[in-house]
Amino acid sequence: MNTATALVLVSHSAQLAAGTVEVAQQMAPDVALRAAGGTEDGRIGTSYDLVERVVTDLLDGGATAVVILTDLGSAALTAESVVDILDDDRVVVVDAPFVEGAVAAAVAAQSGADAAATGAAARTAVGAFGASAPDDATTADGGVAAESADAVERSVVLRNRLGLHARPAATLARKAADFDAEVTLNGVDAASVLALMGLGLTGGAEVRLRATGPQATQAVEAIVADVEAGFGEE
């Protein structure tokens, strides 16, 4: 299936745009991700026609919204010109870091986010990729101290050698988002693939899950099952 919110990555370089699509697609296999990099004659730069064509193709192909991410200044100007002239509310340009934003937006779109939520995920991507875990995890070790009565907690050890690298992090984040529950993993939002990757957990590391909400138990059980299956990896 194709999810409704599509992404267009506009870079000065065709290779950079295509490479970023590749990275983001790995974590969001069902999202329509398109590269629009370089000029049409293969130079460094951006092409109004190329961006317009890619956006229009996506809309014609059934996307309900198209979120555009850009790299350097003139790529943003080109994309904004396209949006201006198309004059279509379904198309938006988001000011976000190119690679991190693309990954965050793709994962959000994969979990069914609309254009606004997808754009918001892109804009806040830098914080999620920070060297340390996000703010609310600075007390990670004691972070579960703020107990609430219906919280479900489990600890489990990562079995696959590479731990929470891109693909398993995306799998886990999608699972966390699938349930009607707020799930944290070592103090960070388990539905955020970037936050999960930011933890840098490898095989043998302990994972502490905590969930609240109507489907807290189901969410934790589903995630534990994935972790114990090593996410299908060795």
Added chain:
Amino acid sequence: MADVIGVAWATQWVRASAAAVGEHRMELIDLDRAIGDGDHGENLDRGFKAVLVKLDNPDTAPPETVGDVFKLVATTLMSTVGGAAGPLYGTAYLRAAKAADGATVDAAGVADLLDAAVGGIVARGKAEVGDKTMVDAWTPAAAAAREVADGGGTATQALRAAATAARTGAESTDPLVARKGRASYLGERAIGHRDPGAQSSALLLEVAADAAESAESAQ
């Protein structure tokens, strides 16, 4: 006395722009090498050459309004320039096209189309006067044209006043630190260099005035 200019002027302006940009290509490249990525002259030259090709293409409908000419310039520059100048000039010409939707333009019409162009550049690039961008050339140009129009001058006089103001505006970017575009990464090292976009803007407005004056003297 020609106090109105029209489609013939707009077409001549486009041809003269292509020639002037070609002639000043190296100068613009050198300015952009100093404080940018060095592609401004190359990009504009390619863009205006493509505009000429489209203008001379027998399949292109002959322009009926001044706006038709500008619209052709706008869409072609956006598609072919590649750098920031594509969307910036593209938007300027596009907005100017909407403001000049008749077969002729008088002095107030010149001021209107320049105001519209400034509005487009500012909307797209979000720069202000003093940021060391093409806005530093276009803003005083539009104001000068308005002053001529309000004083009862001709369209040609309005264009010449705009050109002169744009040249002064471009020169005023020399001592500035850039606050927009690639040059803003350079900080104080941009001081002493003219903004290439302001320079090309002054050039285009000069040939706009030249085109109007040569049409006038031919009458």
